[in-house]
Amino acid sequence: MIKTKIVHRPKLNFWQKLYFPEVFRGVLLTSRHFFKNLILHFFHSFGLFRRIAAAVTIQYPEEFWKLPSRLRTRHRLTKREDGSPRCVACMMCETVCPARCIYIVAEEHPDPNIEKRPKSFDIDLGKCVYCGFCVEACPEDAIRMDTKILDIAAYSRQGMMLDMNELLNPTTFIPRREASRKS
Amino acid sequence: MLAALGIQTVLAFIFLGFVFNLAALHAWIERKQSALMQDRIGANRAWITLPWKWALPINWILMPFNKLGLFHPIADAIKMFTKEDYIPPSGNKFLHTLAPCLSLFFALVGFAAIPFGNTIEIGGRVISLQVANINVALLYIFAMASMGVYGVVLAGFSSNNNYAVLGGLRASSQMLSYEIAIGLTVMGVVMIYGSLNLQELVRAQGNYLLGWLPLWGVVVQPVGFLLFLAAGIAETKRIPYDAPEGESEIIGYFVEYSGMKFGMFFFTDYLETIMIASLATTLFFGGWQVPYLMDAGFHFPWGQAISLSPLLVSLLQILSFVLKVLFFCWLFMTIRWTLPRFRYDQLLKLGWHYMFPIALANVFVTAIILLVIEGM
Ligand code: SF4
Ligand code: SF4
Numbered sequence: 105m106i107k108t109k110i111v112h113r114p115k116l117n118f119w120q121k122l123y124f125p126e127v128f129r130g131v132l133l134t135s136r137h138f139f140k141n142l143i144l145h146f147f148h149s150f151g152l153f154r155r156i157a158a159a160v161t162i163q164y165p166e167e168f169w170k171l172p173s174r175l176r177t178r179h180r181l182t183k184r185e186d187g188s189p190r191c192v193a194c195m196m197c198e199t200v201c202p203a204r205c206i207y208i209v210a211e212e213h214p215d216p217n218i219e220k221r222p223k224s225f226d227i228d229l230g231k232c233v234y235c236g237f238c239v240e241a242c243p244e245d246a247i248r249m250d251t252k253i254l255d256i257a258a259y260s261r262q263g264m265m266l267d268m269n270e271l272l273n274p275t276t277f278i279p280r281r282e283a284s285r286k287s
Numbered sequence: 288m289l290a291a292l293g294i295q296t297v298l299a300f301i302f303l304g305f306v307f308n309l310a311a312l313h314a315w316i317e318r319k320q321s322a323l324m325q326d327r328i329g330a331n332r333a334w335i336t337l338p339w340k341w342a343l344p345i346n347w348i349l350m351p352f353n354k355l356g357l358f359h360p361i362a363d364a365i366k367m368f369t370k371e372d373y374i375p376p377s378g379n380k381f382l383h384t385l386a387p388c389l390s391l392f393f394a395l396v397g398f399a400a401i402p403f404g405n406t407i408e409i410g411g412r413v414i415s416l417q418v419a420n421i422n423v424a425l426l427y428i429f430a431m432a433s434m435g436v437y438g439v440v441l442a443g444f445s446s447n448n449n450y451a452v453l454g455g456l457r458a459s460s461q462m463l464s465y466e467i468a469i470g471l472t473v474m475g476v477v478m479i480y481g482s483l484n485l486q487e488l489v490r491a492q493g494n495y496l497l498g499w500l501p502l503w504g505v506v507v508q509p510v511g512f513l514l515f516l517a518a519g520i521a522e523t524k525r526i527p528y529d530a531p532e533g534e535s536e537i538i539g540y541f542v543e544y545s546g547m548k549f550g551m552f553f554f555t556d557y558l559e560t561i562m563i564a565s566l567a568t569t570l571f572f573g574g575w576q577v578p579y580l581m582d583a584g585f586h587f588p589w590g591q592a593i594s595l596s597p598l599l600v601s602l603l604q605i606l607s608f609v610l611k612v613l614f615f616c617w618l619f620m621t622i623r624w625t626l627p628r629f630r631y632d633q634l635l636k637l638g639w640h641y642m643f644p645i646a647l648a649n650v651f652v653t654a655i656i657l658l659v660i661e662g663m
Contacts, residue, residue, distance in 0.1 A: 124513060127626065131618075134324045134625045141323040161328040 176236045178253040181271040190246035193220040197238035205231035230264035299418045306398050313557040314360045321624045331356035367550035375543050382445035387551035390438030394558040397431040400424035401565045402486045404575045404605040424485040436462040439540050446543035454540035458531035464638030465521035471646035472514040475653040476504045476570050489574030499588035501578045504571035510649050512571045519563035527626040530634055564615035572611050575604035
């Protein structure tokens with residue numbers, strides 16, 4: 105059986121029907137915010153009462169929001185002690201990737217203890233859906249998504265391709281500065 | 288004769304400069320005030336900094352303006368002037384160009400009749416601080432305000448766009464409904480002070496009730512004042528009466544306008560806001576009157592007196608006018624950022640079913656009270 109819930113319009117009382125008192129109340133509310141923030145901004149410009157915020161705005165390129173530590177951000181490849189990539193080109197991430205945006209070409213590793221290494225390792229961020237499966241799948245902890253780089257933009261599709269060098273040294277994009285503001 | 292003409296021209300330029308700058312500043316006030324009301328910061332990225340080493344002190348002076356975002360109106364103007372000016376090929380080219388000019392013109396000429404100060408004496412010549420001393424100034428202002436709707440209707444008509452036509456129609460019916468209400472509310476004030484001349488109206492508001500309460504329009508016509516505010520905001524076509532330009536539904540009569548022509552419509556909105564603000568000041572808040580300020584200085588009701596020079600008195604009066612206008616601009620902006628838009632039918636219903644009868648009743652009650660007082 106379908107249960108229906110009838111929502112009645114609230115009946116307006118006399119003062120609400122007059123409209124003016126309600127307008128006055130609304131104006132009172134908004135102007136209270138206005139004057140409070142105005143006075144706070146005035147004090148802030150003299151360096152007073154900085155701890156009471158006058159606006160919720162985060163002025164983006166100068167200030168940053170504090171990111172949660174588990175947030176998935178741009179990928180990076182981790183390195184061994186000698187600086188070479190930890191990746192063994194097992195193709196696990198390429199296989200698991202639902203967007204099919206990882207392209208790995210493998211080659212023989214000079215060290216006989218390690219079977220393979222990537223000759224090239226490209227990720228197409230234009231396709232990536234940031235699911236994090238590649239990180240989960242990797243047996244070597246070779247790929248991570250913890251660079252905290254969010255401002256990813258390019259003028260072309262080609263610009264969204266990250267090559268191995270970029271993944272190992274995530275610097276070409278402006279790295280996020282330390283969060284200057286508590287969340 | 289020539290000297291009088293010259294003085295009038297100078298006055299016109301001074302007042303026009305005030306109005307124009309205030310209107311341009313409205314773009315900034317709108318952004319910043321809405322930001323403050325909504326706990327935001329507001330636009331503050333249009334900076335002017337000079338790259339040279341020697342310009343350091345200039346940069347230092349510019350810094351507070353930069354931080355307050357005061358250069359955004361300039362950025363707006365540059366953007367509007369450099370944007371493509373598109374005229375729809377199926378529209379009427381001549382009328383399309385004429386419409387914003389008409390709007391702006393009729394919004395501007397009304398200011399000529401607003402008195403922004405009492406008389407000032409310079410070099411033995413007494414100058415009345417008003418651009419044009421018209422006997423029927425009130426009628427003139429309302430005539431000009433209603434002519435302004437021609438610009439809007441023409442804009443809708445000449446764009447050959449259904450939404451624009453809808454906007455134009457809405458604007459004309461809204462103007463029609465609220466022009467009547469506004470005219471009637473003002474009648475009460477005119478009956479009490481007995482003049483259509485705004486300068487006389489303001490002078491008459493310099494009297495005192497019971498010896499201490501300034502006899503301002505708002506004291507003797509409180510209902511009229513509220514109705515005037517409500518209908519006046521409708522005149523400016525801004526929220527909550529912005530059915531002609533409802534951005535979220537029909538965009539309005541200026542759909543097909545771009546560049547500076549759109550800017551002119553926008554500017555007209557601001558000018559009309561200032562117009563209504565100065566009218567409210569003149570009719571209901573004593574215009575340039577400062578409470579207890581006579582020609583020779585302050586005369587407080589408790590007997591104290593401070594004598595001031597005539598020039599200082601004049602300046603104080605001008606300052607009082609400007610501050611009152613600014614207050615009303617602030618109030619209109621607050622209302623604009625507080626209330627949601629009326630639906631079109633609600634808007635007409637409010638105008639015809641409530642405002643018009645109440646305004647009529649106000650006129651009747653005022654007339655009866657005046658008769659009773661005269662009979663006593
Ligand atoms: S995050 Fe998901 S979509 Fe992006 S590369 Fe890794 S597996 Fe592919
Ligand atoms: S799963 Fe890890 S080790 Fe395997 S190819 Fe991907 S990054 Fe390299």
